[in-house]
Structures are given as structure tokens and as C-alpha cells.
Amino acid sequence: MKTDSRPIGVFDSGMGGLTAVKELINILPGEDIIYLGDTARVPYGTRSRETILRYAVQDFEFLKRKGVKFIIAACGTASSVMIGEEMFPKEECTGVILPAVEAACKATKNKKIGVIATGASIRSGSYERCISGIMPEAEVYSKACPMFVPLVENGYCGRDCEPAVAIAKEYLEPLRDEGIDTLILGCTHYPLLSGIIGDILGSGVKLISSGAEAGKFAKKLLAEKGLLNGRQSGGSIRLYCTDSPELFCENAERFIELDGILAEKCSLD
Amino acid sequence: MKTDSRPIGVFDSGMGGLTAVKELINILPGEDIIYLGDTARVPYGTRSRETILRYAVQDFEFLKRKGVKFIIAACGTASSVMIGEEMFPKEECTGVILPAVEAACKATKNKKIGVIATGASIRSGSYERCISGIMPEAEVYSKACPMFVPLVENGYCGRDCEPAVAIAKEYLEPLRDEGIDTLILGCTHYPLLSGIIGDILGSGVKLISSGAEAGKFAKKLLAEKGLLNGRQSGGSIRLYCTDSPELFCENAERFIELDGILAEKCSLD
Known part of the structure; x- marks a missing residue:
């Protein structure tokens, strides 16, 4: 070999x-x-x-x-x-984009996929393009979450951390209301917030760690x-x-x- | 001339x-x-x-x-x-340090001066050294506020912005409890948070904008x-x-x- x-x-x-x-x-x-x-x-x-x-x-x-x-x-x-x-x-x-998108397309049942990432990533439109290349019928809901990196880097990650929960709700509730069943964590910092993210979106939403x-x-x-x-x-x-x-x-x-x-x-x- | x-x-x-x-x-x-x-x-x-x-x-x-x-x-x-x-x-x-320190030493009555700045500024000890050079008897209370720059840059500045108020309280209540009467805003982003900062510290504390x-x-x-x-x-x-x-x-x-x-x-x- x-x-x-x-x-x-x-x-x-x-x-x-x-x-x-x-x-x-x-x-x-x-x-x-x-x-x-x-x-x-x-x-x-x-x-x-x-x-x-x-x-x-x-x-x-x-x-x-x-x-x-x-x-x-x-x-x-x-x-x-x-x-x-x-x-x-x-x-x-x-x-990290193609690997995360492939995993998300495999995981989704209702073909409603959420993407959260930095401002620059979301602006680039790369996730949307990559998803529609693999699953053209998927609906993609994207949201830039610029406060997540500083929150993680300053240790505001716990599920009982009020400011982090408030900011995360602001970002994620619109995605939850769209009925996504899969969410790509499009920034490698975000898995450290997966407790808070899971609490807001509920256990029915599968979280995909891009890293x-x-x-x-x-x-x-x-x-x-x-x-x-x-x-x-x-x-x-x-x-x-x-x-x-x-x-x-x-x-x-x-x-x-x-x-x-x-x-x-x-x-x- | x-x-x-x-x-x-x-x-x-x-x-x-x-x-x-x-x-x-x-x-x-x-x-x-x-x-x-x-x-x-x-x-x-x-x-x-x-x-x-x-x-x-x-x-x-x-x-x-x-x-x-x-x-x-x-x-x-x-x-x-x-x-x-x-x-x-x-x-x-x-x-900005000497100008801000001179203004603070002029403003303080009880010689209890607070300093808020970035992690690197506070770690450098420059404010303390500069204050004790001008007013050796002053008591200095320093606090790094690493979340303030991202909060300002993402528009979380309003006096009713809950996450910003919660984080600011965490940073500033210890300084308030020490009885400071003057606070140096040691980072040029911080004046945009002066509404929130003033609400927490009260009108008895003079805010000095370093810029x-x-x-x-x-x-x-x-x-x-x-x-x-x-x-x-x-x-x-x-x-x-x-x-x-x-x-x-x-x-x-x-x-x-x-x-x-x-x-x-x-x-x-």
C-alpha cells in the first residue's frame, strides 16, 4: 500500500x-x-x-x-x-465549506438548511452556491453572527451566560422560525456555543461542525x-x-x- | 507668528x-x-x-x-x-494616555480614578504608572473590557441594549463599588458606550474620553x-x-x- x-x-x-x-x-x-x-x-x-x-x-x-x-x-x-x-x-x-455542506445535505430531511458564519463568509455567498450545487431544491437560510467569535474568545460560552444567550436568540430565532432541521456552524469557533445554540433551536435541529x-x-x-x-x-x-x-x-x-x-x-x- | x-x-x-x-x-x-x-x-x-x-x-x-x-x-x-x-x-x-491621565487628575476630587481599556493596555500598566507619576497618592482601579470593542463595532451601544448593559455591569460595578469619581475611557471606542457607562456609574462619576x-x-x-x-x-x-x-x-x-x-x-x- x-x-x-x-x-x-x-x-x-x-x-x-x-x-x-x-x-x-x-x-x-x-x-x-x-x-x-x-x-x-x-x-x-x-x-x-x-x-x-x-x-x-x-x-x-x-x-x-x-x-x-x-x-x-x-x-x-x-x-x-x-x-x-x-x-x-x-x-x-x-x-471547510464543501465538507460541511455535504454533511448538511446528507442530514437534512425537510431540505431547509441554516448557515451561520462570519460577516465575510455570509457576504461571499459560498455556502448558498455550494448547497445549490449539491441539492438545488434546498432552501438555505443564512445569518451572519459577528458577535459569536468575540463571545467565544472572551469565555462567554456557558448555557447560562445571559448576554451570550440574548445575542444568540437574536441571531437564531429567525432561523428557527423558518423551520430549518439542519444548521451549519460555518465558523470553527461556533462549536463552543453549541450548548446555547441547541437550547434555542431544540433537539430537532442537527448541528454540523465545519471543522x-x-x-x-x-x-x-x-x-x-x-x-x-x-x-x-x-x-x-x-x-x-x-x-x-x-x-x-x-x-x-x-x-x-x-x-x-x-x-x-x-x-x- | x-x-x-x-x-x-x-x-x-x-x-x-x-x-x-x-x-x-x-x-x-x-x-x-x-x-x-x-x-x-x-x-x-x-x-x-x-x-x-x-x-x-x-x-x-x-x-x-x-x-x-x-x-x-x-x-x-x-x-x-x-x-x-x-x-x-x-x-x-x-x-492618548498622558492627555487622559492629566485630565483625570484634574477632575478627581477623592483621588480614586478608574481606568477601563483593552486587555493589552491594562496589562501594560501604563495608565497606573502615568497616574502615579502625576498624582502619587491617587488610588487607581483598572479593568480590561475586551467585549466593549466588538459590542461597539456591531452596534450594541444603546442604553436599552440588554447584552451590552449586562456585560458593562459585570465590568463596571466593581469600579463603582470602589467609589471612583473619575473614569478614564482608555480606548477610543468607549465613548460610544458612554450612555450605558453613565447609567451604571451614576452622574457623580466624570467620564474622560482619551481621544x-x-x-x-x-x-x-x-x-x-x-x-x-x-x-x-x-x-x-x-x-x-x-x-x-x-x-x-x-x-x-x-x-x-x-x-x-x-x-x-x-x-x-
């Missing part, structure tokens, strides 16, 4: 992409992973398409220089602008291409960030257990 | 510094102003000292290249790391040095930003009336 011992690269604007890394470690425990969090320029979701694309190219090239075999753009916002851009060849990388789906998608793709390394355990993880490694590790613990893993600082610009 | 026709430069991580520009236009209506908002990398307040310093140097040098006679760092976070760094000569620039004080401070300094242009009206304003000018103007309207003024895009890295 063909194998490939090179690491898998994952990047995100900050820490959120660690939800994809967590899933990768679960399903591919033998693979080496290199993670890049662009913490000096996070968040991407409030920026223009042009700026996000420039940052995504720099993230992508950094990981290529590190010798990775495949790249996961675990940032919903970066993914939304990378689609169809030829500097990101399909054989070399995936974003986790991207991990599963990558596994399938790598297996098909003979690009897995063949090991069943012992994968290593290397973390890079563009701002302080200490700040990174402090905040990263919200997303993943680091067990003493340190981050290294790198420069992209 | 000596005059100097060069423009005044103002920079901020994003839009907040426009509160200082507004004050400058009021008190120096004849001066030309060049404003730089580093919107491709906003916010600074969550980043490390080293990264903020690198960004501040780039902002400063950009304005120098534009031929300004004096620079106001209208960003509380940038100001907090620039103090004492020799690449920012005192004759050429001011931050507005920096404007007044600059006027005094420029007058002393003979650096004003001598005109009483007709000052122009030129806006630069590092992300999309359209996004900039859209959001800038929250801070200042633009009357059709367009922003230009520039690159710092």
Missing part, C-alpha cells in the same frame, strides 16, 4: 481551527500535523475579500514551505474566499489518494502562530488539550 | 481614533488632518506587546512619509506600548511650538485604511460624519 509520511497542514485565522485538529487527531491518530494560527491578524471575518485572500495565500504558502502533503483551511472565512481560486489546487487542499467535517473529509481524500502515512498512533503536532506563543497556548486550551505542547512564532508578512 | 502648513497625522488600529479626529476638527477647524486606520489588522488590544509595537512603528512611519508635522496615536493600545520607546520622539507625537483629550493636548502643544497653520477654518481631511475603503466608510459613519469623504487604501506590510 502506498503511504506518504509528510505531515498534514491546517491553518486558521487564530485558534478556532483547533476544533478541526481535534477531530483529525481522533480519526487519524498516526498522522503528523502542522498547525498555523494567524493570531497577529485574527479575525478574518470582519475583513474584505481581497485582504482575506491575501492572508490565505500567505498561510497556504507558509505550510507548503513546511513540506506538508495536504492543507486544510480550517477557517470558514478563508475557505469562503478560496473557492474557485486557482492558487489553491483542489488536489492540495480543502476548505470536524473538514477533518473527516480530509481523511477520506487522503485515503483515496494513498497519502496516509499508515501509522495507527503516535502522530505529532507542531503549532505555529504569528503573535505571542504564550498568548496562543493560553487561549488554545479552550479548544484543545495541549499537554505541554508549545507553539512557535513565525512571520508571514 | 510662526506657522506650519503641514497636516497633523492621526492613527488608530481601526475606526475608533475618529473620535479624536472629531475633537480635532472642533477645536482646530483650520488644520489639515491625515488619518490612518489599520483596518486590515484591527484590533490591536488582543495582541502581544511586541506585535503592537511593530504595527505602531509601521503606522508612525507611514504618516511620517506623508509629511505630517505631528502625530497623534489615537489608539489606547498602541499608546500604551509606545511610552518610553525612543523611536517615538516626544516632540513628534503624543499618545478627545488627546485632541486638546495636541492643540496646546502645537500652539506652544508655533506649529499651527494659523487658519481658522477650511481644514481638509484625508483618510487612509489598510483594508477595503468601502468597509471603512460604512463603519466610520458611527464615529464621525464623513459628508462624502472617501478613504484610500494603503499597505503597511
